[in-house]
Amino acid sequence: MTDQAQRIYLIDGSSYIYRAYYAIRQLSNSKGLATNAVYGFTNMLLKVVRDEQPDHLAVIFDAKGPTFRKEIYPEYKANRSAMPEDLRPQIPVIKELVKAFNMPALELEGYEADDIIATLARRFAERGMAVTVVTGDKDLMQVVSERVRLLDTMKDQVVGLAEVAERFGGTPDKVVEVQALAGDSSDNVPGVPGIGEKTARTLIAQFGTLENLLANIDQVSGKKRQENLRQFGEQARLSKKLVSLVDDLSLDVDYDNFDLSEPNHEALTHLFKELEFHKLLQEFSSDERASGEHYQTVVTEDQLDDLIHALKKAGRFAFDTETTSLVATRADLVGISFAIKPGEGWYLPVGHRYLGVPEQLDRALVIDKLRPLMADTQLAKIAQNAKYDLLVLRRAGLEVAGLSCDTMLASYLANPAAKSHGLDTLASELLGYRTIGYTEVTGKGKKQIGFEEVEIEKATVYATEDADITLRLADKLEPQLAETGQGELFRTVELPLVTVLSDMEWQGVRIDADFLKGLSADMKTRLATLEGEIHELSGRSFNVASPKQLGEVLFEHLKLPRGKKTKTGWSTDVEVLTNLAEEHPIAARVLDYRSVAKLKSTYCDALPKLIHPDTGRIHTSFNQAVTATGRLSSSDPNLQNIPIRTEEGRRIREAFVPAEGNLLLAADYSQVELRILAHMADEPALKESFAHGEDIHARTASEIFGVFLELVTPEMRRQAKTINFGVLYGMSAFGLAKSLGIARKEAQTYIDNYFARYPKVLEFMEAKKAEAREKQYVTTLLGRRCAVPEIASKNGAVRGYAERNAINYPIQGSAADIIKVAMLRIHERLKAEKLETKMVLQVHDELVFDMPAAEQAAVENLVREQMEHAFELDVPLLVDMGVGRNWREAH
Template structure:
């Protein structure tokens, strides 16, 4: 029937097959990265589903949209299925059909996973927050509701898009109804598309599905025919009925016998796969009209589920009234601002937190790599000032929150370029006023910006970046925009981007956000203090640790005081000898080429070893090596590290590829890149990050100096390039067996305590206790095996892991672990009590009060739960060690400054510190460093720091 011009102009309507996408989202994320909140709520399916809705709305901007849901309870197909008495299933081995009892429609479906059931209410809340109506009808499935609505809505003159990845939906396609599959790059299937994919037109989809059956829904179809056969038969006969009536014409015996022996079941299967279009459901087109999301509801849901990225993408909330910032305050306005800040207790300061990266990005936006003759346009002075490009001033802002601006009667908050602000009356004095509190994000960046202007920031400081990290250490990002999205209901609307690098409102808005966040996060720090364990009694005369410390105590006494220490280390830098690295690089290049030739010879092919696709083709298709278990139909075969390591046990070429990769990584990451990063004095200035790890450890970037390998000869050789300034010596101070010593402290195991108090070798002791080897006759290999057991226990190693590490049978490894716990009973008790506490609190603490949430401790996923248990046991050890060296760094920096020593602390790598020491201070520095590191905190066993000096890092000796 022809449509009038009026009917064809009606907007299309989108019907979402909700449950299909919920299950798809769930299983997709289970294979990739399970997600949960800090309180243990699983969120993966919800997150993917919400993102799919967002993408659908963005890509198609539907004017009408509805979500169709299944309801719990029986449907009419259950009654239909009762007529299916039994099923004949084709047995490949016997080449006969076996009769089996039919279990009923969908009876073989596995139960919905509990963690998906837990997410269902949140998904419905998401739809409600998006103001998308949810449609369903008792006794019918979502497919039937979609089919009915498709017919009725298209009859009203609307085009209908069924948003689904279910092939069954193809039977609904006609001139007015199409399938939209967002998981296939927004593939839209019309009638022609269905026939291209399935081989039959939409009206014959039911017949194909009836023959195929569906193992998921327990629809048997025609056993033995399969996907290919079902298409061939319907292409030949047109319908299921015709194929059944003319079965004797089918040439293939298995097809023919299946049709002849399963007529009733095949016909019933057709009934079961048919989507019914007569559901007596009532609907309102007005309700389906797309509305703007309920921002308040979205923000509440996303904050609860910790969807930081989604929070940032929300439109400003209702309290985000637009503020026109005053970027040119008069002297009177500025004076009033500073006076009011002193009365109200704080001044917020903001500078671009990512100044270096953005400045480089902006400066390079006009360069065309394909046209080298085109020179990049210089960045505008305002941009250079704003981002702090070298040799240009850094922009900063001293601004009140909106409330303060209102109190002052100002129309906006003052915004000042730093170099201009420091010349204004009262500004420098305010920044250096010890009684005036300051609020900011990233204290180190602010100190770095102020230092060239000879301004020393003084007074109580609230750094919302550090506070956010203490509250949420497992979050991957602590940028201001992310913190604001997670913590407040007020979005940051002015963002510095490549397209808009000099938004003048960005910094005053950021300062306003900082002051709001300072209040909220400081309150959270004070409250976030789970009940601690009882303090462990130290030896007589020693000061006990205080496990009852609040997170705010950790902030005040550890994380905040560490900031200027790290800045001093970054500015000092660590000196390297580029010639050593260049010589190594040249030698390694030869070794890499030799390895490559060996790989080419052994494989019989020349190919790009660095290409996973080409490597997989050679190893698995050309050479026929066994494919990894995870390899699936249509997927590229993985050549990941774990796959190659497993192959290497039986196939030498895989070991060659692993070695080739390792050498190339060393060469590119260190040997080739480090020499390009030295300054005029031959020093590298890494950037230390306090908020980059969940463990409490520091990380470093540009370059990352925390991961220089130490266990291989090549890794140690790289350390030979790290040297002192001319005439100076390099000093290293390394905590000895710190995590094992802390295990003794936490577990209070008598054997461990006695070993460390009497200075016994712990690895020799363990070898004697676990392996039954006499200490006097013990060789190095036996001690090394004991060392693997000791550290393996700390990291929760399994019999499988220990067996692989020691190259022994799993049963023997299991015996080693059991014997260890039998001898070191205190360790077993410590692990059991820690897990018991974490299962209750869903968090674990260091000895100094730092808290790490572990929400997956109760996960039903055994891999996630196992990782959570290992984390729970290791965090008190590794986290306390990380806190300990931070305290030592603070004490050392303070003492070096007080004594006016010329030596400098230049690098921290986990449990080790590196110093550039002038000759006349060597003895004093050795004594000072050892004393501070060993006594900065007291434990129930002695803490030992090994201190040595040398010409380079590799050759340092005690």
């Protein structure tokens, strides 16, 4: 194909729908509508447009109903399973998207997409055009010619005459001859028994065509093969008809019909909002954009005084910061923006640096003038992700009080099913507004500049827009909080927690870098030992960290059972290795190797690099608006996942130490989720156990195994513990059997016995699933809505997952709410009583404090009182406490 020829791209739409569906799993919007196939298909289309830049293109689909092939062979494609239930509703959406992109789409009743493609490919190739068929279907290799090629965008593979010859042993006309003999199991094309593709290729290379082969069966080697050809010759002829594409359909379209024109941005905006494809929405949105006409730059002291007067007079304003870093504790202030009315605002630059930059107000002057304003509790302040701004301004010398709304948190509570609570997404979804993207002002990639280098004129529009939009969002979201019953939780828990978390992040936690260095060296030695043991067990040296090499050793060299192949080779994931550990000791060693290697890289080697040069501490970021249950998560670094079940994991905690001369206090709720279950389910037997201070796992073992409490063995207790916590997560008999290593029938008996003894728990579980089905959310003790939109999914696995979440979310979410209330009260008491103790970490159900030894007794009493009375349950809330010179000792 020459570059000068007119180019046309024919996309095998039906094939790509299925490929997209299976390539991306379990993606849905906040309403529970599956969107995985739509998302994958859309990105495939855009990849073709961006990478190939065609000026002519068409998308071809299979039409509904049977084709002529079904008429001549009713069993054609009869072996195919029914279309997945969650794929069916996505197909009309895909076709609507193609239409919105203004891409021509074709389908023809009685024929397959391949027939239309074959017809168009032949027609346009005969006119001297260069045709590219975008597909992964080998059947279309028969249309390849000097002017027609195939392109598989998912594998980045091009198929031309050479590739066809390599696969089928000849020119494209041999494809149907080979397939007639070999058949096609995916389409239930029978072919000739005993003849696979390799043999068929050899026979066609020798005899040229199927007809010539059938006319010369006596010359075929092997009596059995001759016999099969005689017996199934007609079946081979039928197969050839089935695989031969029709390339002379009467289609009332021409080249000009396939012009690629500008997309319908309005239609795409509507669709992408509905589907919640936020990145695509930013690219194709037709929403309103800022003019910046009423945005002012503050560069003189008089202008600053006027701004402060206007903000005070308004009594309520939104603000936003521009900085040099996304890490708040390392970010320098570049500018602050303010807004008091929609469409209006100010930008106050203080740190722009570039050649020719205009004069800006002195930073110290600005901070001094803004200090009373920002600290005034009577002035209501609005921000998006306020914690970041509070930390940035604190670093610059400004304390902020009077926070009245954080739009990110307001969205998180009012719209818990939303996939994103970012400003750009909220502006689009709630205001029909397209914000200026960060890279629009800073550039991308190697040419990207810091915000301090952005021209002040551009920065004014970008930054002021953020404050302006934040103000407008607050006006939209505050009524939504009231409508959804989340207002009190927002005002009394989430919003005040912003200040608590910003204090914790500002304080940070001290790390013993030397200890981690030594631990890293120990782990390096341990890895070398494990590697040697693995090599010895395998009988060869190889890269243990390479999944490809490991798979080859396990399943090809050692020939271990239970192997499963993926597109890239043998799977060696945790599940595979755990199962293999029963067969061969090498699997257990590999699991140990991976565990140690991960701890070494994730913590021993990474944590010292995160120590702040000014404070000597690490300052993790606590995330309020991420999890479905309201639980806090942490990042940079993530401290939620340090394992405590392994010795290596526990040793990591030794690196967390208090300030010089201080102690660490760790306070951990005892079995809080089981206590919440007892309360929420109103289960008398469970409540009685907790009221009497019994070992709940031993009591459960006594009940389900039918033995006296004194006769419960450690193994019985272990199994009962698994059942107790398994119930919280809706564990099935299959899951319990796998977890305990017992038969499924035995596991079901345990579960039946559990519910027989605790019937109210079963009632609670069923009630929560019913609540989720009715409302698409469940609620915690404090009224938080935890979204479960997938409860309506047509996909059984996805729906089952949602049902388990409907049981667990109210419990886990209530535990999250309770510890947040405790944090608020402890923080308030520590300040009120002028104690020097600082709360430095929150991990799941545990709080960690950096505490002077002299305050130990007072702080222990304070923390216990606030944690145990954060919420009054029908059963006592208990806290386990420990004190030590490091986190491990304290825990």
